[in-house]
Amino acid sequence: xxxxxxxxxxxxxxxxxxxxxxxxxxxxxxxxxxxxxxxxxxxxxxxxxxxxxxxxxxxxxxxxxxxxxxxxxxxxxxxxxxxxxxxxxxxxxxxxxxxxxxxxxxxxxxxxxxxxxxxxxxxxxxxxxxxxxxxxxxxxxxxxxxxxxxxxxxxxxxxxx
Ligand code: HEC
Numbered sequence: 001x002x003x004x005x006x007x008x009x010x011x012x013x014x015x016x017x018x019x020x021x022x023x024x025x026x027x028x029x030x031x032x033x034x035x036x037x038x039x040x041x042x043x044x045x046x047x048x049x050x051x052x053x054x055x056x057x058x059x060x061x062x063x064x065x066x067x068x069x070x071x072x073x074x075x076x077x078x079x080x081x082x083x084x085x086x087x088x089x090x091x092x093x094x095x096x097x098x099x100x101x102x103x104x105x106x107x108x109x110x111x112x113x114x115x116x117x118x119x120x121x122x123x124x125x126x127x128x129x130x131x132x133x134x135x136x137x138x139x140x141x142x143x144x145x146x147x148x149x150x151x152x153x154x155x156x157x158x159x160x161x
Contacts, residue, residue: 056145056146056149056150057146057149057150057153059143059146060145060146060147060148060149060150060151061150062146063138063143063146063147063150064147064150064151066136066138067082067085067136067147069081070082070133070135070136071083071084071085072084072085072086073085073086073151073154074086075156077096077098079096079098079099082133082136083096083099083101084096084099085151085154086154086155087154087155087156087157088112088117088151088154089112089113089117089151089152089154089155090111090112090113090155090157091111091112092109092110092111092112093105093108093109093110093111093112093116093128094106094107094108101132102130102131102132103130104128104129104130104131104132105128105130105131105132108128110128114148114152117144117148117151118141118144118145118148121136121137121138121144121147121148122137122138122139122141122144123137124136124137
């Protein structure tokens with residue numbers, strides 16, 4: 001291995017000297033980076049693995065920033081222009097005391113679970129016609145999944161709390 005490197009360096013010195021081209025140093029870089037088992041290759045593989053392990057909760061927390069203009073997940077229960085969403089998983093739609101829902105919400109018999117939240121967030125006014133949630137639709141299925149994972153953890157019943 002060591003010998004090979006010296007040999008390659010020697011060859012390059014010769015070719016650089018031979019043609020005197022300014023482009024030759026690029027070749028040196030290619031040889032070093034692509035050498036199998038080199039630290040550069042190992043580092044690139046490791047960071048690809050880390051990026052592949054997606055943390056749904058963190059992605060959901062991030063995506064939920066588009067909801068915080070209207071919703072809080074504070075355990076204090078206070079609502080903003082939209083109802084407080086702390087403990088929303090398992091709650092009946094339109095049932096938070098002290099929040100004034102649309103008639104459509106109040107009359108719906110939906111219980112929030114993964115499937116109903118997914119349907120509602122994909123199309124709030126289509127899922128509950130008459131809903132007053134005029135913004136906050138999440139067309140991307142992966143983003144909905146992440147937001148739902150995040151909301152599921154906003155409760156005192158979450159595992160580990
Ligand atoms: C423009 C303000 C606004 C935005 C932005 C918004 N919402 Fe809403 N949301 C509302 C309102 C208002 C209601 C109540 C609708 C009604 O009474 O018809 C509601 C209701 C809900 C409900 C039902 C809660 C219950 O108590 O039944 C959920 C769940 C919800 N929103 C989730 C979200 C999520 C997740 C986002 C972000 C992706 C979001 N909302 C973005 C205003 C908003």
